[in-house]
Structure formats: structure tokens, C-alpha cells
Amino acid sequence: MVSSATQRQAAATVDTSALLADIWYYAMPSRDLAPGRLCPKTLFGQPLLFGRTTDGEPFALLDICPHRGIPLRHGRFDGREVECCYHGWRFDRTGTCTAIPSLVEGQNINLSRIKVRRYPCHEAAGNLWVFAGDDPSVAPPPPTLPDTGCAGPRMVTAMRFPCHIDHAVVGLMDPAHGPFVHRSWWWRSGRSIHAKSKRFGPAELGFRMMRHEPSRNSAGYRLLGGKPATEITFRLPGIRIEHITAGANALVGLTAVTPITESETQIHHVMYWNMPWLTALRPVLKIFARAFINQDRVVIVRQQDGLRHDPSLMLINDADIQAKWYYRLKQAWTRARAESTPFENPVTETTLHWRS
Ligand code: FES
Ligand SMILES: [Fe+2]
Structure with missing residues (x-):
């Protein structure tokens, strides 16, 4: 039999409500994300769109187009930029808009101010980590694994x-x-x-x-x-x-x-x-x-x-x-x-x- 004090203590300790923010989460093994490919994946409650450019750089964006909200995963990826499937707006791996096809001459929109939320990524030892926040400097980096001489997971x-x-x-x-x-x-x-x-x-x-x-x-x-x-x-x-x-x-x-x-x-x-x-x-x-x-x-x-x-x-x-x-x-x-x-x-x- 456990005293009610112990139960109260346990209840007070247990806070299962919130997912931690401003911290690095494990996203996936690096090999799950090939160059030139996108990989949609919900993590910590956010719909994320992971991608890897043809030159090997991983990135993660919020999988929601800032124009009209459609998930960007339905769009095309040329290995450098994601093109939204709805009106063809393009975004680079930092989430910055690079093109709006409907614009005619004289319609000046500052594209660099249109952004998809970007989640910092970190890749090491064949693992991809994603930061649940904007500024990774507020948290320790993802853990470094003890050396076994392997470049990637066995x-x-x-x-x-x-x-x-x-x-x-x-x-x-x-x-x-x-x-x-x-x-x-x-x-x-x-x-x-x-x-x-x-x-x-x-x-x-x-x-x-x-x-x-x-x-x-x-x-x-x-x-x-x-x-x-x-x-x-x-x-x-x-x-x-x-x-x-x-x-x-x-x-x-x-x-x-x-x-x-x-x-x-x-x-x-x-x-x-x-x-x-x-x-x-x-x-x-x-x-x-x-x-x-x-x-x-x-x-x-x-x-x-x-x-x-x-x-x-x-x-x-x-x-x-x-x-x-x-x-x-x-x-x-x-x-x-x-x-x-x-x-x-x-x-x-x-x-x-x-x-x-
Ligand atoms: S909804 Fe994405 S470009 Fe319009
Ligand atoms: Fe177990």
C-alpha cells in the first residue's frame, strides 16, 4: 500500500502535458533522406517537410505553404528548391521565397520577406537531428556518440x-x-x-x-x-x-x-x-x-x-x-x-x- 502522500508526490512530479520545445530531437537516420528527395514527417506535433539538396544539405521546413496553407509536400523538388503545387511559389532550403509565378512587371513584392518556417537540422554519425525552435544556440547541441570507428550506423x-x-x-x-x-x-x-x-x-x-x-x-x-x-x-x-x-x-x-x-x-x-x-x-x-x-x-x-x-x-x-x-x-x-x-x-x- 502506498500512502496518499506518496501518490500526491508522484502526481505532482508527473507533468505529461507539454512536449519540450527549444531542444534537439532525433529526426531519422541520414540514409532515410536521399539527395534530391523530400520526406514529410510530423514530429513534436508539427508537420515537417524534410529534404536534402542534390549537394547533400539536409533541411526541414514547416510543411505548410505561407500563401494559402497547402502542404508543400505535394509540390515538386528539383534538388534545390521546393515548388508549391498550388500556385508554384518556390522556396529554397532556408524557407525563403524565391519566385512567385503570377507576378507581372511592376508588381514588386519583396520575396525575401516571405518565409516558410525553417527548423534547424544537424547531421552527424549517420543521424539527422531537428531543432524544435528557431534558435539552436539556446540549447546544447545533439549528443556526440562515443567513437567506434564507424562512419554510420551498422x-x-x-x-x-x-x-x-x-x-x-x-x-x-x-x-x-x-x-x-x-x-x-x-x-x-x-x-x-x-x-x-x-x-x-x-x-x-x-x-x-x-x-x-x-x-x-x-x-x-x-x-x-x-x-x-x-x-x-x-x-x-x-x-x-x-x-x-x-x-x-x-x-x-x-x-x-x-x-x-x-x-x-x-x-x-x-x-x-x-x-x-x-x-x-x-x-x-x-x-x-x-x-x-x-x-x-x-x-x-x-x-x-x-x-x-x-x-x-x-x-x-x-x-x-x-x-x-x-x-x-x-x-x-x-x-x-x-x-x-x-x-x-x-x-x-x-x-x-x-x-x-
Ligand atoms: S498555396 Fe502555395 S503557392 Fe499558393
Ligand atoms: Fe524494455
Whole structure:
């Protein structure tokens, strides 16, 4: 039984209403956006039109023509400019209007003042990030991944969860669901629940589980051989980076959670590694990675049935402390942006204990 004070505390901590603004979100793997192509995609509630010029430059515009509001995705793209399908107004990759075909001589309109809203893009390590705001200087840049010597991802798994980003983030970071949700012969058996103690500390826009030896009931790590050690960082808005090393072997997993709308969320799991033998196993690994993330999706789908009734929820110590930090980090970021003050990380160094 949990006291009503604990429930009230959880309720006060849980703010699931607003999607974070002025922050970098993961958009898509770079390879999903070929040169000379457009890719419409709603993210953080905004209809976006991603594109890549023929010379390789990615961009993102609001997918709404400033003339009469039709989505620009229905238009043509010549690899340099987007032409609206309705009256043929043209826009360059910065969103600036370059042509209005209906104009006759003497009708002087300052085209450079007609703009489609543009969302800054950042591309690195084969990932495309998009900034949910106008001025990226107000936020730290997207995370830099630990070096594995790979120019781009070795494997990408993409999935959609039918839930608010908070439930996707909290579900994916949850240390106590493993033995129940990921119970399978190839990962771990339900019977092996161990007591765990992990050291945590603050990190940029989030927190870090300090480098440690992964627990013995996670079979996946054993494949790497040697003495594996792992370090996991989490940061807003929903980025988890796991860096596993075992001797000279290195593996990086990036899990990026981006809201599509208030009730739908995209998940990308992007992996990098330097072991040729793992590349040979990729077709099998792909099946397992998908099955694993789908276990998280299935439980989230079920959870939605309960959440529809708007129950009050609990976050308990210590298993849900990372979730509490997530909500506090969100609040701190929202406050910092609203008041134009520096972001103050609410996480302090501590050891968390739980069984899983
Ligand atoms: S609506 Fe786009 S050019 Fe008129
Ligand atoms: Fe999970």
C-alpha cells in the first residue's frame, strides 16, 4: 500500500502535458533522406517537410505553404528548391521565397520577406537531428556518440509506440520491467532476478549510470566476450546512449525517442560496433533487436487501456527514480526556457538499488 502522500508526490512530479520545445530531437537516420528527395514527417506535433539538396544539405521546413496553407509536400523538388503545387511559389532550403509565378512587371513584392518556417537540422554519425525552435544556440547541441570507428550506423530499428513520449521514455528506461517484459530464452529468464546497485551522476541534460560490469543475467553482453563494461547516459528529450566495451571490442547503442504527436511516439534504436563477426550476424541480430523493442511496445499498448481512464500513477524508490529524474529534468528545462535562465540539472550523484 502506498500512502496518499506518496501518490500526491508522484502526481505532482508527473507533468505529461507539454512536449519540450527549444531542444534537439532525433529526426531519422541520414540514409532515410536521399539527395534530391523530400520526406514529410510530423514530429513534436508539427508537420515537417524534410529534404536534402542534390549537394547533400539536409533541411526541414514547416510543411505548410505561407500563401494559402497547402502542404508543400505535394509540390515538386528539383534538388534545390521546393515548388508549391498550388500556385508554384518556390522556396529554397532556408524557407525563403524565391519566385512567385503570377507576378507581372511592376508588381514588386519583396520575396525575401516571405518565409516558410525553417527548423534547424544537424547531421552527424549517420543521424539527422531537428531543432524544435528557431534558435539552436539556446540549447546544447545533439549528443556526440562515443567513437567506434564507424562512419554510420551498422543497424537501425525503427518503431512507433501509440503513446505520449513520457510513457515511451519511462517504459524504455525502467530498470524493473526486464524480468517481466523481456522474459525470453534468448535474453533472460524470468527466474533470474538479482539485487542491483548502480552508481549514477548528473550528465548534460540528464544523468549517467557510471561505467560498470553488466549483470550476469543479461545474456546479450556475454556474446561480446572478454570483460564487458557498460556506461549508460540519458538526456532530454529522450536520448539514451549505451557504450559497451569488452577489450578492444566496442558497441554503441543509441535509443532515440521523439514525439510525433501527444499520443504517438517514434523510437529509433541505432547501433554501431567495431566487430566484423557481429556484422556477419546482423540479419539475426536485426530480428532479435526488433523482437526486443516490440516487447516494450506491446506492454505500452496494453498500458494505454488503463491510462484511458486517467488513473493516478506512482513512482517508487529506487526502481522509478530515473523516471522521477526524467520528469524533474523536463520541469527544469521548461522552467529555464520560460524564464530564460540557465538550466539547472536536478540530478545529484547517488547509488540506486533495485532488484531485476
Ligand atoms: S498555396 Fe502555395 S503557392 Fe499558393
Ligand atoms: Fe524494455
